[in-house]
Amino acid sequence: MTEKALSTHFASSGDPALDRRYGWAKAAFDEGDAAAAAEILDQTLAQAYHFTAAWHLYGLAKEALGQREDAATAWRQCLDLDPNDHFGARLDLARIGAMAAEQATSENFSGALFDGYADRFDSHLTQTLRYNAPELMKDALVRCCSNAGRPFRFDMVHDLGCGTGLMGEAIQEQAGYLAGCDLSPRMIEKARAKTGVDGQPLYDKLSVAGLTAYLASRPDRSADLILAADVFVYLGALEACFAQSARVLETGGLLAFTVQTHEGEGVVVGEDRRFAHAEGWLRERLVEAGLSPLLAEPASTRQDRGVPVPGLIVVAELR
Incomplete structure (x- = not known):
């Protein structure tokens, strides 16, 4: 699997209906409604535990709600599913003090970020x-x-x-x-x-x-x-x-x-x-x-x- 295909794989649940739910959760989060995003993602992840992108967004929503331990758990799940860290979960863990900064470099995330930039x-x-x-x-x-x-x-x-x-x-x-x-x-x-x-x-x-x-x-x-x-x-x-x-x-x-x-x-x-x-x-x-x-x-x-x-x-x- 190519790097691009691998990244796309982690960004999808494989189920169009669940991917749409993820889209609704992201829209809610972007509009400032972290509680709604977390609720939608709770339901989504119950059916697609392997959905790496949803875990990353779930961590952001939990952080926005002041639930940093839950956020850290979500980002660690990202790394379990995607050890190559296409979503920069290590950076988020370091940002909230849940990982040493010296251990948080994510080359795959940086490469993908600048490809799009x-x-x-x-x-x-x-x-x-x-x-x-x-x-x-x-x-x-x-x-x-x-x-x-x-x-x-x-x-x-x-x-x-x-x-x-x-x-x-x-x-x-x-x-x-x-x-x-x-x-x-x-x-x-x-x-x-x-x-x-x-x-x-x-x-x-x-x-x-x-x-x-x-x-x-x-x-x-x-x-x-x-x-x-x-x-x-x-x-x-x-x-x-x-x-x-x-x-x-x-x-x-x-x-x-x-x-x-x-x-x-x-x-x-x-x-x-x-x-x-x-x-x-x-x-x-x-x-x-x-x-x-x-x-x-x-x-x-x-x-x-x-x-x-x-x-x-x-x-x-x-x-």
Whole structure:
């Protein structure tokens, strides 16, 4: 069964009548009537215990009613039925404190989310959300290179979670060879269609892959810049990615990234279902991986309902 067919399988009960009930429950929930949604789903799940999408919506309805233990039970049932987590149940469990945030990454959910987002990604991100991570990251790299007295030029660049290529467009003139990866095949299609200032393809190489798996396939000491613009908001635990980055970077190579952040400690999942990493936690994990933070400064890379989202721009060096 293909990934798309698998996802569709979990989104249906297999019974058109029960699927219609699910539709009524979702409409009620979207209109703010969580009690009605929960009542309809109680009846639906009694006849279709295997209906993963209904369990996920049931959890949202129970959460809205203040019944968090019931919500957590529903989302755990989602994971029992669908261990690959196409609905992001791990994120919801972490969001209400029922799972450690570091354990909540859901690559299948993220890949499906961005496949559906690909066609409107650039315009929505830059116009509606005022996304500016590529510009901010480029400016941070310029300053770090200037401070170190090194040229602002990189022979081998990896753009992790490259999406449609917004970061690639920002750094292309400083990159000798530009490679990118993303979980979403449709995002990669969009990036592959873009051309650089010379009229040639923007990226020299593109791969459909998760960040850590992609880095694990790269040779030791083979890159001088690794980028992750607005990507770590979809990853809780970053230790493996940092360790692989340190292995792939040559001495003096840079890792530059953005994160959402919070004033507490460690890693949390916010109401937006995105991960937020505390600055102290990031510094500790970077040092453990053998990377030295050169810069970590507050910067909001996007807005949420017109309000800047707290974040950090970080540049670290392999020494």
